[in-house]
Amino acid sequence: MITVSAFNWVPDFAKGLVRDLPVRWALEEAGLSYSAKLIGHPDKDTATYRDWQPFGQVPAFDDGKLRFFESGAIVLYIAEQSPVLLPDDPFQRRRAISWLFAALSTIDPVIRGFHLVEEAPAAREKVSGLLKSRLAALAAVLKNKEYLEDRFTVGDLMMGFVLRSLRDTDLVFGDTVLGPYLARLEARPAFARALSAQLGDFLAEPPV
Amino acid sequence: MITVSAFNWVPDFAKGLVRDLPVRWALEEAGLSYSAKLIGHPDKDTATYRDWQPFGQVPAFDDGKLRFFESGAIVLYIAEQSPVLLPDDPFQRRRAISWLFAALSTIDPVIRGFHLVEEAPAAREKVSGLLKSRLAALAAVLKNKEYLEDRFTVGDLMMGFVLRSLRDTDLVFGDTVLGPYLARLEARPAFARALSAQLGDFLAEPPV
Numbered sequence: 001m002i003t004v005s006a007f008n009w010v011p012d013f014a015k016g017l018v019r020d021l022p023v024r025w026a027l028e029e030a031g032l033s034y035s036a037k038l039i040g041h042p043d044k045d046t047a048t049y050r051d052w053q054p055f056g057q058v059p060a061f062d063d064g065k066l067r068f069f070e071s072g073a074i075v076l077y078i079a080e081q082s083p084v085l086l087p088d089d090p091f092q093r094r095r096a097i098s099w100l101f102a103a104l105s106t107i108d109p110v111i112r113g114f115h116l117v118e119e120a121p122a123a124r125e126k127v128s129g130l131l132k133s134r135l136a137a138l139a140a141v142l143k144n145k146e147y148l149e150d151r152f153t154v155g156d157l158m159m160g161f162v163l164r165s166l167r168d169t170d171l172v173f174g175d176t177v178l179g180p181y182l183a184r185l186e187a188r189p190a191f192a193r194a195l196s197a198q199l200g201d202f203l204a205e206p207p208v
Numbered sequence: 209m210i211t212v213s214a215f216n217w218v219p220d221f222a223k224g225l226v227r228d229l230p231v232r233w234a235l236e237e238a239g240l241s242y243s244a245k246l247i248g249h250p251d252k253d254t255a256t257y258r259d260w261q262p263f264g265q266v267p268a269f270d271d272g273k274l275r276f277f278e279s280g281a282i283v284l285y286i287a288e289q290s291p292v293l294l295p296d297d298p299f300q301r302r303r304a305i306s307w308l309f310a311a312l313s314t315i316d317p318v319i320r321g322f323h324l325v326e327e328a329p330a331a332r333e334k335v336s337g338l339l340k341s342r343l344a345a346l347a348a349v350l351k352n353k354e355y356l357e358d359r360f361t362v363g364d365l366m367m368g369f370v371l372r373s374l375r376d377t378d379l380v381f382g383d384t385v386l387g388p389y390l391a392r393l394e395a396r397p398a399f400a401r402a403l404s405a406q407l408g409d410f411l412a413e414p415p416v
Binding site for chain 1: 314321325342
């Protein structure tokens, strides 16, 4: 049985953006059932949890055979078990993995920087220019294509998850290529099930 | 023959930190020879180069069989060909990959945020607290250990590369665990050869 750790509550702004989402989504795409191990925020600093996830983050993963952490590593492991997520062809496979890393290393850190400097004008201008150029490069790849490569892969899954952090700006949904791309990814039934599961696992009120 | 793209010149602050370094290091650890395809900064925006690396970054990789990009994806591919970098045991293998992703997704973006807000006090305080807590978690794992797991893996390689971006602060070399850890990694002959190769490939003056 597969177990994935997730928080039992987060503030509204983080709902639908917590990193167990891409793992739940990958499991849904792969047709693998799982259960969420819900933890409270104080739990993340216990020695037991740190032994599972050294930084006290979610998600951590355990399938009875392997026990490890990091959403990127977990999603890659699931993808290796599912042709829906990772093509067999060596070139297509490696391209999909390139996009998985690109989402996490080339796009996500710049989005995080962008949010970080919201109230620091000079830094904001710098990171905003970098973010726009990265998004333009992504849109250039996606022009006239449904997915980053010939078909949906784990690379699109992680790119879609990462782009969701810009959904309150016009940078994605105001773009004629990236907007439809993200909408296409969010329209996948496996995504809807994953999102609904994450949201359904949150308590209505923060635990005392 | 393996080809890796790299810049023919960068400003002093970036020397030894450009992302072809972990790829060169992984190739040296694996005992694989390669040649660097040096590009100038204007070249990175040509259609030809963007076809190889969609964001105009370095490194991009070509071994005659596969042609792809992203330092994390390239390093993982090299590691899959070398027991020096990736253990055969499934658990140890997955742990090493977890650390590879942790370096790129959990540590590196926070370091980049830290540098980004150098002149924005409120944001600096926030990201500096987060960075210190992440580094403390890393130091807790490394206490009484030489490497993140039982032996050196690709996870240490990428973690070492990422921590180098803090070498001008006291956050790593002022720490009794992280300082010796990074020094241990930088003392590896394969690292020295990789660093020397990157530095040796830079022109003395920016090209006109």
